[in-house]
Amino acid sequence: MKILTKQVLDSWNIQIKSAQKLTDQLDDNQLELEIAPNKNTGKYLPGHLIAVSNGMLPLLGLGEKHYPELEIPFVRTPDKNGQDGPDIPTLRQNWKGINQKLSDQFMLLNTSDWLARHTTDTEGAFLKEPHRNKINVVMSRTSHLAYHPGQLAMLRK
């Protein structure tokens, strides 16, 4: 089991590194632009990714959200609805901050922790569906983490 949980975490780390690199390649002016006409701005996407990563901490039983102030502007409110959230330099710091925080916390979990249920699942439901474990949260968030950078890449010159 150890090798497979490691592979899932490696896959998460590859996507984090790639998304982070892409965000670093785009300057603040580029991130203010829409990724396509009438679609999200570049800024909204890292904001949304940070906010969703934040939510992994309580879901995995690893503490409270690191930047709870990002929940309203980047998860509960669509882009361009008057909830701008922090400025881009702050978001860049938050992006590195949440990735480091998750990386540190992930190191604390062993294989049997990863196979245990996540916090929103009940014991009864977990008995019936043992795949609803913590490592599954990382798998689904890894796909989410690939989906939005595909859009962010459209801002590259």
Next chain:
Amino acid sequence: MKILTKQVLDSWNIQIKSAQKLTDQLDDNQLELEIAPNKNTGKYLPGHLIAVSNGMLPLLGLGEKHYPELEIPFVRTPDKNGQDGPDIPTLRQNWKGINQKLSDQFMLLNTSDWLARHTTDTEGAFLKEPHRNKINVVMSRTSHLAYHPGQLAMLRK
């Protein structure tokens, strides 16, 4: 191990279903459009995804490419370079065809098959890096399968 390989395959199937649904929601005229000014056309993305999925068959030791004719227009050649590949109705059929083919072939592998090395890896390299197994191919292709539909979604009205 069995539960984890199942989870990886479930994750793959979720992304396949989502990408397939998105492609079905777009009509042929929408797929002819660029996803953003001067970017790939909608058509290129399912073409590319089918061609990459094709490559999984030999890589996993599951036979030859199902639609080898898609390799040149959708992997070796960037979009809009005079290699149009098949028309959109044919691509829609190929997309369902390769997904069904992979799904059927995946059923033939058991857990120890998934943990064995993929075909481009040598025995020596695999001994040093046992994570270079068949299930790892599915993990990395699952992220790829999330990345491009994030772009295709730009064509939704």
